[in-house]
Amino acid sequence: MSEYILRTSQLSKKYKNTLALDDVNISVKKGEIYGFIGQNGAGKSTLLRIVTGLSFSSKGSIELFGENNPSMLSDAQKRTGAIIESPALFPNMTAHDNLEVHRLQKGIPGRESINKTLELVGLSETGNKKVKNFSLGMKQRLGLAIALLSDPELLILDEPTNGLDPMGIAWLRELIKKLNREKGLTILISSHILSELHQLASRYGIIHQGKLLEEISAKELDEKCRQHLRIKVDQQAKGATILESTLSTTDFEVMPDGTMKLYAYLDDVRKVSKALTDNDLVIEHLSQNGDSLESYFRELVGGVEDE
Template sequence: MPPEIVLQTQRLSKRFKQRWAVRDLNLEILQGDVFGFLGPNGAGKSTTIRMLLSLIRPTSGDIRLFDEPLTMSQHRALRRVGGIVEKPDFYLYLSAVRNLEIVGALYGGVDRRRMMEVLELVGLKDRAFDRVKTYSHGMKQRLGIAQALLSDPELVILDEPTSGLDPQGMKEVRDLIIHLARDQRKTIFLSSHLLSEIELVANRMAIINRGELVVQGEVSRLLEEGEQYVMIRAEPLRKARAILRRLTRFVHSMSEAGESLKVVMSFDDIPAVNRSLVRSGVAVHAIVPRRSLEDYFLALTEQSLSDGPNARVSGKTQRQ
């Protein structure tokens, strides 16, 4: 059987005065997805999420959650959803547990055992009774995710959960998202303006720009459209770099990446490049083919910009 459609929008639109924040958005999220919702800042991601959580009313269009229509008067399916929008809010002078108790009251009360379960899940059990004002930014982000998980939802909607985090904090949130999807069997809807974050965790994704859908599909398929490059680990690295600079027939561009070289080139030319390095006395430890969505993403968003600015109410927009 095909996976259940957990969340679906049809021509979802939101207008603020004379500006379309979201227009004719069609999304489809399947059970078990880690669905990346990608777009530049101001693209309409948070507005979309607010509509999905019934925090604001759409101007037009439909939302279905677990095959039930979602309206301002009919939102039973939201009981199966947990989410955070933008920066989560807390009572800073209260502990994490007390903050969860306040959120739990919205669900009719949540027992202490469940609170400790979600705090352990997000790695905050040891700080459960500390005041939130003593938390780092990354810890506050994880506490926000704990709030979203409190009711044990099937669908978790996270709006820019790695925003403002340092690399270690970003990794902790990424690992948590992977754990929720793989081990807790949650469906994740994850928004971000960071392409690298989506590439690392999502299996399906959509790109939005100026409120309109640019592309949607499996990350693996979209990666086929991306830039080909290889990571080369070799010694001595300086000599390898000098040789690669001379191989202009194969090497399009090159940059350092830690103790490796990132070389933009065709995968078909890997054997020839490897031979040239070895014959020149370079010890090649690894050549790893990779693809990046970065150029593809930039090309798509630039194309949508070239189609013209977001239409005003009286105008028209071009849609893909």
């Protein structure tokens, strides 16, 4: 069985003269939390709608659970649960009755799944209260319950924290972690706020103006953003030896471009400079580098502000 739950190949979507998706290739591995990040209007929802069968691509293909035959994709899509934009709810019904309608529509056997799912999302005590009287946060929870009702293998969440207060966001974050950890659920979650996904995702796809700019693991992203001293001397090998012997640190990397990244001594640059020059090395470059996650994202997309 493939390690990938979802892969897209040159996926494109054109609306009249607007190219919403431009040859996008993403790959989501089994068991990971994949953070799909981009500004509002970047193409996140368009891709998720195509993956879930709510829209069709203009070009390209999708592989879902190893199935890429278009005529068989609908069966694969039944193994997913999703919240895309605002969940479809029946305002004059209770939470329980809303789930019952969706249970019947999806052909899920037995009613046991309803109470179990309501309890999972914290709505088991809503009783006869109609959905029209729910808060926005409660409606989001009910939408999540609908997505989880069929016990999916892939959960797709499009901007799921919209309308949630800080407590609701923290609750959702912990539930996502629990579902991933205890059920091994693969989760694809989109957001335009990198700081939200940073607490969840094991890998990221960054999209801008319909183009996928980068796929990167959480470890790689943290490494790129880690504060360090960027050092270039006339003798790289000798410089590395000085860092180890004179400064007694191995917390550095020797880079292919001839520079070194030193993660220690960030608050004592003069000591680093003195150690190098005292050993007859010529310092060609010495600066402090490293970004916050937000500044890294802004730099990647060209500094464009979110609209």
